[in-house]
Amino acid sequence: MYLSTGVRWGPDVVVYHPADGRLGDAAGGLFDPWATAPRQAAPKRAASAARAERAPASAAPAPSARVRHEAEQQRRQAAAGSAGERRDAEGERRRAARAPQTEHSSRAASRLPDVLDRAAKAGLIGPLGAAGGHADGESGLAAELRRGVRERARQTYDVGRLGDAVKWFGEFAEDTARAPMFLPLVGGTGDVAAKVYNQESLDMFAEYVRRRGSRLKGRAGQTLQSDTVATYVGAIKKLRSHEAHYAVVDASVNMLAPSAFKRMRQIDGPPGQRKLALGLRARHLRAIAQAGFNRSSKRGAVEWAAAVLAHNILLRGGELGVVDGKEFDTARDLTLGAVEFREPCAESKGLPWLTVDVVPIKDTTARRREAVMPVRRRAAGGELGDDPLDAYDAVVLAVAARLGRMPPTRGRVQGAEALKPLFVTAKGAKWATADTRRLAQRLAGLIGLDGALYGAKSFRIGGATDYRAVYGPAGAERLIRQRGRWWSDIHAIYERALAEEHLGGSAAVGGADGAELEVLCKGWAQPATFR
Numbered sequence: 001m002y003l004s005t006g007v008r009w010g011p012d013v014v015v016y017h018p019a020d021g022r023l024g025d026a027a028g029g030l031f032d033p034w035a036t037a038p039r040q041a042a043p044k045r046a047a048s049a050a051r052a053e054r055a056p057a058s059a060a061p062a063p064s065a066r067v068r069h070e071a072e073q074q075r076r077q078a079a080a081g082s083a084g085e086r087r088d089a090e091g092e093r094r095r096a097a098r099a100p101q102t103e104h105s106s107r108a109a110s111r112l113p114d115v116l117d118r119a120a121k122a123g124l125i126g127p128l129g130a131a132g133g134h135a136d137g138e139s140g141l142a143a144e145l146r147r148g149v150r151e152r153a154r155q156t157y158d159v160g161r162l163g164d165a166v167k168w169f170g171e172f173a174e175d176t177a178r179a180p181m182f183l184p185l186v187g188g189t190g191d192v193a194a195k196v197y198n199q200e201s202l203d204m205f206a207e208y209v210r211r212r213g214s215r216l217k218g219r220a221g222q223t224l225q226s227d228t229v230a231t232y233v234g235a236i237k238k239l240r241s242h243e244a245h246y247a248v249v250d251a252s253v254n255m256l257a258p259s260a261f262k263r264m265r266q267i268d269g270p271p272g273q274r275k276l277a278l279g280l281r282a283r284h285l286r287a288i289a290q291a292g293f294n295r296s297s298k299r300g301a302v303e304w305a306a307a308v309l310a311h312n313i314l315l316r317g318g319e320l321g322v323v324d325g326k327e328f329d330t331a332r333d334l335t336l337g338a339v340e341f342r343e344p345c346a347e348s349k350g351l352p353w354l355t356v357d358v359v360p361i362k363d364t365t366a367r368r369r370e371a372v373m374p375v376r377r378r379a380a381g382g383e384l385g386d387d388p389l390d391a392y393d394a395v396v397l398a399v400a401a402r403l404g405r406m407p408p409t410r411g412r413v414q415g416a417e418a419l420k421p422l423f424v425t426a427k428g429a430k431w432a433t434a435d436t437r438r439l440a441q442r443l444a445g446l447i448g449l450d451g452a453l454y455g456a457k458s459f460r461i462g463g464a465t466d467y468r469a470v471y472g473p474a475g476a477e478r479l480i481r482q483r484g485r486w487w488s489d490i491h492a493i494y495e496r497a498l499a500e501e502h503l504g505g506s507a508a509v510g511g512a513d514g515a516e517l518e519v520l521c522k523g524w525a526q527p528a529t530f531r
Helices: 047-054 065-078 082-095 106-121 139-154 159-174 192-212 224-243 257-268 282-290 299-311 392-402 415-419 432-446 457-485 487-491 499-503
Strands: 015-016 022-024 339-342 354-357 371-376
Touching: 015 106, 106 159, 139 224, 159 192, 159 224, 192 224, 224 257, 282 299, 282 457, 299 392, 299 432, 299 457, 354 392, 371 392, 392 499, 432 457
Parallel strands: none
Antiparallel strands: 015 022, 339 354, 354 371
């Protein structure tokens, strides 16, 4: 097939046939566009797909989307087992389709021993007081489990931040000659004297860092902001408490630090104005496509899908891949297996659609569940990729570019390929926040905009603003919050005020019909925070 974007996958032109939601050739014949080209080299497909392809021309037409949807509803209602069991089974299937949890990045793992070694020299490692934990006669397994818990907890550390804090603390300990830095709590948490001593060590450390100032080149000696100082203090307190197996200080003795930090903030002055970040809206993306952005190459297909999908489902810059400096986590970051191609239904207006499993990157406790983000083809007819703002087509073409063949008609990419990143750079490296920023700036420049005013959040800002423009501020509230995966009202700062609202107001489109997303996404239960 030959895609309208100019990518040659075979001899035919792919067009959309609305009758049954499949793609076919320009002559109107239906075929499976998800197989590799040439056709005779296609891998073996499911029996149902093969039977459909062998069916004679006089065969009965495929059932309508509504009939298929009703049949699926009946099948699910008759299925054996409780709803909870079905959700558990689906959860297992999802986990199998994705990768096992990445334990920790190789880069962080290589740096952590050095950081802990320096922490030990500064007196921050090991028990504080009675060793505890070990029981007479316990087996080797008990010791191994104890070590395992400690190592797993250490894998949650921000190694870069902890390394900086430990370096500061080592210099602080050497310059002050205060020893020991922390006292054990004798007699339990009621040892007020020891807690006061430990809190004073942390308070002195904060003052030391504040006075010393930055060590960065070009900023040496400049006063560090209060939040930065507090971050270093917090890292040391957490490490020492982890090693001691109890909190070395508590709120009852933290009397001076709050006032000291308040005074730091007063001296720092009010925080700077939020940096101007403009959104790339649908009209911008359409203009960029018309300006000749190359969507036909494999690199272009991936980059364009990154832009359009981020705009459509309001992705943060790092949610297209990873946060800068982090390793790719196949269990939480966007992989090829995170995309599932769904059966057309009444709610999709008979059009094909897909879902993308997104885990918010702002998840410091690693408790946020993946959110299923649905994306439908914009309209029937036309060639695949004809509409540059069609996020469904863009994702299909991006997956095809990554695989070297079209993705499956239904379901997910399987096997080792499912664990590959959905988006990569031109050199095949993991996609990071900085790549989203560079893409936004480059796209803005193509239509004469000042790239300096655009960044990694520009697609998210533009998408939120466009949803507000389409549905009105009231109608868009819930949709923006859900698609943006916001826990609070912070989403409002991403929606840019529209002149039309302030001049004459706009009416939201009313009246909605259709099944809930949970009904269509079998096995996915909407989290309480998906509001």
